[in-house]
Amino acid sequence: MPATVAVVGVGPLGLMALKNLKEDGFAVTGFERRNWVGGVWKQSFDANLSTTANTVFNSSRFRSAIPDYPFPDDVDDFPTAKQLWKYFEDYCDHFELRPRIRFGADVKNFERKRGKWAVEYIQNGSLHTDYFDKLMIAPGSFVTPRxxxxxxxxxxxxxxxxxxxxxxxxxxxxxxxxxxxxxxxxxxxxxxxxxxxxxxxxxxxxxxxMMSRYGEDGRTYDQAQNLTAVFVQLFLETWLPSVWNWLFEKILLSMSKKSYPNQRKEWNLSPAPPPTTTSPLxxxxxxxxxxxxxxxxxxxxxxxxxxxxxxxxxxxxxxxxxxxxxxxGYEAKISYAPDEYNPYPIADEAPFLYRNIFPLHPDASVRNSLAFLGQGGIPFPGFVQFELKIWAISQIWQGKASLPSFDTMQQWHKDHMAWRQEVVRKSKFDSKFIIVFLRLPDHLKWLDKTAGTGILTHFSWFSWRSWRFWWQDRRFYNLCKSGLISPAMWRLFDMGGRKAWAGAKEQIIKDNEFADKRQQERLRAMGKVEESRKDK
CATH class of the missing domain: 3.50.50.60 (FAD/NAD(P)-binding domain)
Structure with missing residues (x-):
C-alpha cells in the first residue's frame, strides 16, 4: 500500500504539495480550514489574512507560473489577486485534487503515536483524529499579526x-x-x-x-535575471560575497533612480537596508x-x-x-504545532529546522516524516522555489534521496544562524524584524541535487552533460542560458528521480516567444518600438 500523507493548509504551497505527492504515488489528503483553495489569494473579510481587491503579484507571470501549469494568455504581466485565485482553482481541478481535500477542517494539533502522525481537526463541529505515515505543514508565512x-x-x-x-x-x-x-x-x-x-x-x-515593474527595454524587471546571470551570482556569492552584495545593491539602486527619479529627501527612503536583508518594493x-x-x-x-x-x-x-x-507584517509562528515539534521556539527567530524544512528532532523517524513549507525562501521569483522544496521532500520520502546525519543537520543550522547574524550586522539597520533569505549558492545546489532537476549540471561549463546538451541542441541551449528563465525549465531533465515533464521544451520556447510579444506591445505603447528594432 502507498504511504499516506497529510498536507495541512491548501494555499498555493499545499496545492502544489498535493499534486506532486499524488503524482509520486503517495495517498495524500489535504486539510483546509476555509472552504476554498488558494489561501490568501481569495479576498475575504473574516479573521483570516487575504488580499485586497486591487492586490497585484510582485513577480511577473513569466517567472511565477507553476512549472508544468502555465498561465493562460489573458493573464496580466503581473497577475492580479483575482487572476491568481482563479489560476489555483483551475490548477486544483485540472489535476483532480479537490476530492482529496477536506474543506472546513481546522487542524488543532498533531502528535506522534505508534509510529504514525495523529492529526486532530474540527470539522462540522466535531473533533476527529486521522493517522498518517507522513505529515507536511503548509501554513504559509503570514499567520499571526504583529x-x-x-x-x-x-x-x-x-x-x-x-x-x-x-x-x-x-x-x-x-x-x-x-x-x-x-x-x-x-x-x-x-x-x-x-x-x-x-x-x-x-x-x-x-x-x-523602490523599483518599477518594467525596465526601460519594456521587459518585466525579473526577466533581467537569466540563467547566465544566475551562474555569475552563484560564483560571486560563493567566492566573493562582499563584491556580490555591493554590486547587487548598486544595480538595484540604479534601477530605482531610473524608475523614480523624483524621490523626495523628506520621504527618508535613503539610505535603505540592503537587499540582503530587506527586499525592494x-x-x-x-x-x-x-x-x-x-x-x-x-x-x-x-x-x-x-x-x-x-x-x-x-x-x-x-x-x-x-x-x-x-x-x-506577521510573526513567524504555527499556533497548532506542539512544543516538541514547534519550528519557532523563539518568536520571530529563524526556524529551528534543517534547510528551513525538516525538524531538528533527535528521533530519525520524526526527521524523515515531518516537513514544513513556506518557512523561508531564496531570492528567486515565483512559486518555483517552493515546488523545488516539495520535490526534494518527495524524493527523500520515496527513498530516492536522503537527509544527512543529525549532527550534520545541526551543524548546518548553526552555520546558517551565524551567517544570518553576520548579514544583519553588516546591514547596520534595526534587525528586529528583518527578513534574511537562505544562502542562494548553498541552498539552490542542495535543492537542485535533492529534487533532481539537473539544471546546474546541464548548464555548468564544467559538466559533460552541459557540453553534450550544447552539442546536441545549441539553439535551444542558448535560449535557456540567455533567454527567459521559464518555470518549465525546472521540469526539463530526467535525472532518474523526479520525472521530467514531456511538454517542458515546448513550453520554454512558447514562454520566450510570449515574453517577446508582450515586450513589443509595451514598447509600442511607449512609442519605443522603432528604437528597439534598431538596437537589435
Missing part, C-alpha cells in the same frame, strides 16, 4: 487595527489615516484608501528601495500617490500625545489622525 506597542496609546480616541482586519475601505471616508510600516501591505492599503480617505501618512523607521501602485501628496512617508512614531495627535521621532506632530493601521 502589532507593535505604542506609547501613550490609552490617550488615542480613534480606531487602531491591523491590516488583517482591514474592512470595506469606504469606512474611512474623509479620514486622515496613519499606516505603520512601509512595504507591500502599505502599498495595497494606500490604493484601497485613495478613493475614500482624505490623507494617508506612512510611518516608517528604515529606508526603502515594487512600487508602481503607490508611487503616484506619493507624488500627488495623498500618501506621505513620515518618520516612525515616538508616542501618542492626545486623542488624535501623534508625535514622530523627528519631532513632527501629526494632528487629526482618525485611524491607525498596522502594516507591520
Amino acid at each position: 502589532s507593535p506597542k505604542l506609547e501613550g496609546v490609552e490617550a488615542f480616541q480613534g480606531k487602531i487595527l491591523h491590516s488583517l482586519n482591514f474592512p470595506d475601505p469606504s469606512t474611512f471616508q474623509g479620514q486622515n489615516v496613519l499606516l505603520v510600516g512601509f512595504h507591500a501591505t502599505a502599498q495595497d492599503l494606500v490604493v484601497e484608501l485613495a478613493p475614500h480617505a482624505k490623507k494617508v501618512y506612512i510611518a516608517h523607521k528604515n529606508g526603502l528601495i 515594487i512600487a508602481d501602485a503607490v508611487y503616484p500617490h506619493l507624488e500627488s501628496g495623498f500618501a506621505e512617508p513620515v518618520a516612525a512614531i515616538q508616542q501618542i500625545t492626545g486623542p488624535k495627535t501623534i508625535q514622530l521621532k523627528d519631532g513632527r506632530v501629526l494632528n487629526n489622525i482618525d485611524t491607525i493601521i498596522f502594516a507591520t
Whole structure:
C-alpha cells in the first residue's frame, strides 16, 4: 500500500504539495480550514489574512507560473489577486485534487503515536483524529499579526487595527489615516484608501528601495535575471560575497533612480537596508500617490500625545489622525504545532529546522516524516522555489534521496544562524524584524541535487552533460542560458528521480516567444518600438 500523507493548509504551497505527492504515488489528503483553495489569494473579510481587491503579484507571470501549469494568455504581466485565485482553482481541478481535500477542517494539533502522525481537526463541529505515515505543514508565512506597542496609546480616541482586519475601505471616508510600516501591505492599503480617505501618512523607521515593474527595454524587471546571470551570482556569492552584495545593491539602486527619479529627501527612503536583508518594493501602485501628496512617508512614531495627535521621532506632530493601521507584517509562528515539534521556539527567530524544512528532532523517524513549507525562501521569483522544496521532500520520502546525519543537520543550522547574524550586522539597520533569505549558492545546489532537476549540471561549463546538451541542441541551449528563465525549465531533465515533464521544451520556447510579444506591445505603447528594432 502507498504511504499516506497529510498536507495541512491548501494555499498555493499545499496545492502544489498535493499534486506532486499524488503524482509520486503517495495517498495524500489535504486539510483546509476555509472552504476554498488558494489561501490568501481569495479576498475575504473574516479573521483570516487575504488580499485586497486591487492586490497585484510582485513577480511577473513569466517567472511565477507553476512549472508544468502555465498561465493562460489573458493573464496580466503581473497577475492580479483575482487572476491568481482563479489560476489555483483551475490548477486544483485540472489535476483532480479537490476530492482529496477536506474543506472546513481546522487542524488543532498533531502528535506522534505508534509510529504514525495523529492529526486532530474540527470539522462540522466535531473533533476527529486521522493517522498518517507522513505529515507536511503548509501554513504559509503570514499567520499571526504583529502589532507593535505604542506609547501613550490609552490617550488615542480613534480606531487602531491591523491590516488583517482591514474592512470595506469606504469606512474611512474623509479620514486622515496613519499606516505603520512601509512595504507591500502599505502599498495595497494606500490604493484601497485613495478613493475614500482624505490623507494617508506612512510611518516608517528604515529606508526603502523602490523599483518599477518594467525596465526601460519594456521587459518585466525579473526577466533581467537569466540563467547566465544566475551562474555569475552563484560564483560571486560563493567566492566573493562582499563584491556580490555591493554590486547587487548598486544595480538595484540604479534601477530605482531610473524608475523614480523624483524621490523626495523628506520621504527618508535613503539610505535603505540592503537587499540582503530587506527586499525592494515594487512600487508602481503607490508611487503616484506619493507624488500627488495623498500618501506621505513620515518618520516612525515616538508616542501618542492626545486623542488624535501623534508625535514622530523627528519631532513632527501629526494632528487629526482618525485611524491607525498596522502594516507591520506577521510573526513567524504555527499556533497548532506542539512544543516538541514547534519550528519557532523563539518568536520571530529563524526556524529551528534543517534547510528551513525538516525538524531538528533527535528521533530519525520524526526527521524523515515531518516537513514544513513556506518557512523561508531564496531570492528567486515565483512559486518555483517552493515546488523545488516539495520535490526534494518527495524524493527523500520515496527513498530516492536522503537527509544527512543529525549532527550534520545541526551543524548546518548553526552555520546558517551565524551567517544570518553576520548579514544583519553588516546591514547596520534595526534587525528586529528583518527578513534574511537562505544562502542562494548553498541552498539552490542542495535543492537542485535533492529534487533532481539537473539544471546546474546541464548548464555548468564544467559538466559533460552541459557540453553534450550544447552539442546536441545549441539553439535551444542558448535560449535557456540567455533567454527567459521559464518555470518549465525546472521540469526539463530526467535525472532518474523526479520525472521530467514531456511538454517542458515546448513550453520554454512558447514562454520566450510570449515574453517577446508582450515586450513589443509595451514598447509600442511607449512609442519605443522603432528604437528597439534598431538596437537589435
